Amino acid sequence: MGTPDFAVPVLKGLIEETNVILVVSQPDKKQGRKQVLTPTPIKKLALENNIEVYQPAKIKTEYEKIISLKPDIIITCAYGQIIPKEILDAPRLGCINVHASLLPKLRGGAPIHKALIEGYTKTGITIMYMDEKMDSGDIIAQEEYIIKPTDNVGILHDELSLIGKSLLLKTLPSIINKTNDRIKQNEEEVTYAYNIKREEEHLDFNNPGLKICNQVRGLNPWPLANMILNDLETKVLECTFKEAKVSQVGRIIEVTKDSIGISCQDGIVYITKIKPFGKRIMAVKDYLNGLDKQKLLNQEVK
DSSP: OBOSGGGHHHHHHHHHHSOOOOEEOOOOEEETTTTEEEOOHHHHHHHHTTOOEEOOSOTTTOOHHHHHTOOSOEEEBSOOSOOOHHHHTSSTTOEEEEESSOTTTTBSSOHHHHHHHTTOSEEEEEEEEOOSSTTOSOEEEEEEEEOOTTOOHHHHHHHHHHHHHHHHHHHHHHHHTTOOOOBOOOGGGOOBOOOOOGGGGBOOTTSOHHHHHHHHHTTTTTTOEEEEETTEEEEEEEEEEEEOOOSSSSBEEEEOSSOEEEEETTEEEEEEEEEOTTSOOEEHHHHHTTSOHHHHTTOBOO
16 A cells, blocks of 8 residues: 555565555546646556556545455555554554654654754654554564765655665565564654645744755755745755854845855855746756846845
8 A cells, every 4th residue: 555656666575575466546646737647656556567456535434345355464655544443454464554764753744854854863764563543553673764964855765765665575574474573662752744734845044054954955856945035936955054143034145156145043044956936946056147146135035
């Protein structure tokens, strides 16, 4: 049971190593300017391998087909709907989830984004039993990933996706023969990673520079951080930070050949890659070509 790109390596591994009898994915969605109905990445992979796909709109009530197949085990990875108890109780070996954090940290739908936004130094993958609460089941196995300063959501997504595949396949034999670990989560250490809200994408230059830079990389390449420049929303993809004393925050106080320096709580955030309103993604040095840099100085950024 899975939906997006993140789950693709996991399904590939299961197809190679096991007998997958059914793939459950979210319903297809319309995408792009032409709103073309597009299959989910997991559905596409399943069909390429001649595996039946089931796409209930509401798994909470549309689960009889799954139970009727009497599966030995159900693996979920970024499926996108709450799994009802009727499904959780169906397979003899249980329902196993591949989750992109070191539980009990970052329960929820956006653990990769929030690990970066919150400034975590490490994250990882947890293989766990599912229960009725969100990401609260017993832990079977975990693997750490040390977050690099250059990591963004796209990089971390791809790294954790591959770790998820390898850790699941390594752990699966012990689950099947029932020799696996089963560790209760420490409820006192729980943190949450709820899905990103629109307002969380906006940069607030009253914040410390490191927090702003973490927010930028924690939203790159999707859904992207934003700021208001010249009364237009500008997406921000990359930046660096330098500590400095500033008299006002949220002002362009420096323009170099390849960056726009904006004052923040404790220094200057240098924006180096942007997507101006209605335009393509570009390096700031390209954006500055043909502009009067002096006119940018002291402009307010909201």
